[in-house]
Amino acid sequence: MIAGVLTRLLQGLGVMLVVGLLAFAVSTKLGDPVNNMLGQNATIEEREAMRRELGLDQPFAVQYGRYLGRVVRGQLGVSYRLGVPVGELLVERLPASVELSGMAMLLTLVLGVPLGIYTAIRRGSLLSKIILGASLAGLSVPTFLTGLLLIFLFAVQLQWLPSSGRGEVVSIGPWTTGLLTASGLRSLLLPAITLALFSLALLLRLVRGELLDVLHSDHVRFARARGLPERSINFRHGLRNALLPVVTVAALQLGNLLAFSVVTETVFQWPGMGLLFLQAVQFVDVPVISSYLLLAAVAFVLINLVVDVSYLVLDPRVRSTVGGR
Amino acid sequence: MRLVRGLLEGTRRGTRVALLVVAAYVVLAAGARWVAPQPVQDLRSLDLMNSSLPPAWDADGRREFLLGTDEQGRDVLSGALFGLRLSMGVGFAAVALAMLIGLAAGLLSGYRGGWLDAFLMRIADAQLTFPAILVAMLLDGVARSVLPRSVHETLGIPVVIGAIALAQWVPFARAARVGTLVEREKGYVQAAQVMARPGWSILLGHVLPNVLGPIVVIATIGLGNAILTEATLSFLGVGIPPTSPSLGTLVRNGSAYLPSGAWWMVVFPGLALAGLVLAVNVAGDGLRDGLDPKQRSAVS
Numbered sequence: 242m243i244a245g246v247l248t249r250l251l252q253g254l255g256v257m258l259v260v261g262l263l264a265f266a267v268s269t270k271l272g273d274p275v276n277n278m279l280g281q282n283a284t285i286e287e288r289e290a291m292r293r294e295l296g297l298d299q300p301f302a303v304q305y306g307r308y309l310g311r312v313v314r315g316q317l318g319v320s321y322r323l324g325v326p327v328g329e330l331l332v333e334r335l336p337a338s339v340e341l342s343g344m345a346m347l348l349t350l351v352l353g354v355p356l357g358i359y360t361a362i363r364r365g366s367l368l369s370k371i372i373l374g375a376s377l378a379g380l381s382v383p384t385f386l387t388g389l390l391l392i393f394l395f396a397v398q399l400q401w402l403p404s405s406g407r408g409e410v411v412s413i414g415p416w417t418t419g420l421l422t423a424s425g426l427r428s429l430l431l432p433a434i435t436l437a438l439f440s441l442a443l444l445l446r447l448v449r450g451e452l453l454d455v456l457h458s459d460h461v462r463f464a465r466a467r468g469l470p471e472r473s474i475n476f477r478h479g480l481r482n483a484l485l486p487v488v489t490v491a492a493l494q495l496g497n498l499l500a501f502s503v504v505t506e507t508v509f510q511w512p513g514m515g516l517l518f519l520q521a522v523q524f525v526d527v528p529v530i531s532s533y534l535l536l537a538a539v540a541f542v543l544i545n546l547v548v549d550v551s552y553l554v555l556d557p558r559v560r561s562t563v564g565g566r
Numbered sequence: 567m568r569l570v571r572g573l574l575e576g577t578r579r580g581t582r583v584a585l586l587v588v589a590a591y592v593v594l595a596a597g598a599r600w601v602a603p604q605p606v607q608d609l610r611s612l613d614l615m616n617s618s619l620p621p622a623w624d625a626d627g628r629r630e631f632l633l634g635t636d637e638q639g640r641d642v643l644s645g646a647l648f649g650l651r652l653s654m655g656v657g658f659a660a661v662a663l664a665m666l667i668g669l670a671a672g673l674l675s676g677y678r679g680g681w682l683d684a685f686l687m688r689i690a691d692a693q694l695t696f697p698a699i700l701v702a703m704l705l706d707g708v709a710r711s712v713l714p715r716s717v718h719e720t721l722g723i724p725v726v727i728g729a730i731a732l733a734q735w736v737p738f739a740r741a742a743r744v745g746t747l748v749e750r751e752k753g754y755v756q757a758a759q760v761m762a763r764p765g766w767s768i769l770l771g772h773v774l775p776n777v778l779g780p781i782v783v784i785a786t787i788g789l790g791n792a793i794l795t796e797a798t799l800s801f802l803g804v805g806i807p808p809t810s811p812s813l814g815t816l817v818r819n820g821s822a823y824l825p826s827g828a829w830w831m832v833v834f835p836g837l838a839l840a841g842l843v844l845a846v847n848v849a850g851d852g853l854r855d856g857l858d859p860k861q862r863s864a865v866s
Contacts, residue, residue: 267708377844377847377848377851378840378844380790380843380847381790381794381840381843381844381847382836382840382843383794383797383798383801383814383836383839383840383843384798385797385798385801385802385814385817386817386832386836386839386840389817389821389824389832389836390832390833390836392824393824393829393832397824397825397827404825496696496697497697499697499700500697500698500699500700501697501699503699503700503703503802504699504798504801504802507801507802508821518703519703519802519804521707522703522704522706522707522710522804523803523804525707525710530704530707534704537696537700541696
């Protein structure tokens with residue numbers, strides 16, 4: 242099992258090196274850094290001196306090595322648009338994004354799994370049909386429209402909740418949190434619902450589908466033939482076997498939340514990393530784009546790692562084929 | 567035709583209704599030029615005197631603008647019809663491209679096996695974790711910084727189509743690969759191999775037609791996603807140039823006037839979009855259940 246985890250770690254490292262190369266290519270090959278720093282009117286000698294100073298006359302591999310060194314030490318360059326080191330920007334924006342995605346994920350899990358189980362077990366009931374219909378609508382209404390409609394209803398018409406921003410935040414060391422103030426929590430509600438809706442609908446339908454599949458399999462029929470109570474059949478024999486693919490998709494949804502947080506943060510002007518990234522793309526703020534690329538890659542590699550390891554822990558069959566024992 | 571009949575066999579009525587709705591959307595989008603009351607693409611047809619009118623049933627509304635107008639006096643209904651044309655065009659093109667890439671990769675991967683198979687499937691794994699929106703935004707950011715502005719505007723739509731296709735080819739490739747692995751072992755393929763037919767001819771003539779069933783289902787489900795992705799990108803103002811507004815762009819423009827109560831600029835294009843995606847999703851769901859006998863018995 243440890244060998245399996247190690248293999249995955251090495252693979253993740255390989256992916257990171259490739260993405261790092263991509264980010265490096267983006268950050269150096271796009272636009273001319275010498276031009277950006279000296280302007281159009283510099284002389285050729287000044288340019289050459291600058292190129293030497295920046296190490297741009299070195300071979301590609303050396304430059305890449307130095308770039309990796311800088312990244313590891315947290316030096317991600319300076320934002321063209323804001324003139325602030327990208328590292329500081331990210332640290333400042335991270336808490337808002339983490340709290341929003343975390344709340345959305347929580348909503349997704351807390352509502353998605355039980356509703357999925359319910360609709361699988363009470364398949365024919367009216368409530369199940371309503372839930373399923375609503376989930377199909379949830380998959381079809383784009384995230385930005387959900388957000389706008391919620392803002393229109395609750396912020397513009399009813400004026401119950403704020404339409405944008407994080408509200409009051411409290412700083413705990415470098416971390417700023419909106420979870421401890423009333424206005425922070427009220428501000429979080431609409432964006433979190435907006436962000437959660439799509440993944441909630443997806444997870445619900447997945448849990449239902451998997452559980453239905455398992456409930457039709459032979460070992461469940463056998464359990465039923467043995468006269469075991471329904472409760473034990475549904476949960477001990479059914480749910481346990483249905484949850485494995487659910488873990489994968491739930492984790493992959495975390496990646497999707499990261500992507501869609503760009504949308505939600507735009508709609509609600511939420512001061513997180515997604516909004517930062519969108520503005521960077523629109524202003525061609527290359528250091529921010531390449532840093533976000535790196536950060537997203539770290540997130541996805543970590544997510545995949547967690548999924549794979551959870552497979553090893555949860556499913557003995559995978560353990561025996563991957564672990565090599 | 568046999569493929570179509572085979573797909574529809576055993577599907578529920580809801581699926582067929584959804585397919586009809588999709589067909590109606592296609593007709594409306596294709597005929598936007600003739601159906602739309604106002605030729606909104608011609609800027610001379612706009613009159614600022616008509617700006618920000620509510621729908622016709624409102625006391626301030628006017629009969630010739632059934633769903634109201636936007637801030638430039640553009641008829642919302644006509645704008646939505648033309649936007650629909652663009653959204654559907656991009657969606658279909660992206661799915662077709664994804665299907666081409668996926669089929670090529672999947673057929674090769676399954677037929678050849680070996681290192682090529684391992685290599686392609688690793689790429690597929692990596693691709694699957696990276697969401698379409700981020701891929702498209704990155705591509706657009708790169709295109710924006712490399713290309714001059716005018717070129718970028720004309721390339722906007724192809725870049726979006728490419729980005730969505732790049733994010734969606736994986737399910738096609740996996741389905742085609744699995745299908746090919748099964749078909750490869752069957753007698754007729756081996757007979758063709760013995761007769762020394764070239765590999766590409768066996769793949770296209772024998773294997774391809776037999777793996778198409780699931781591909782059609784994936785394409786339907788993928789279409790809903792592609793349309794949603796395009797709309798989201800347009801809403802964010804990434805990719806599609808604002809001079810040719812898709813449904814997402816219309817919602818983006820309208821959202822600025824939402825706080826002042828002009829809901830019709832957002833709601834109608836938004837509903838058109840959601841309705842289309844819903845119909846496509848219902849159709850895709852139904853087709854999948856129809857293909858999978860286990861699900862069919864579970865549903866009925």
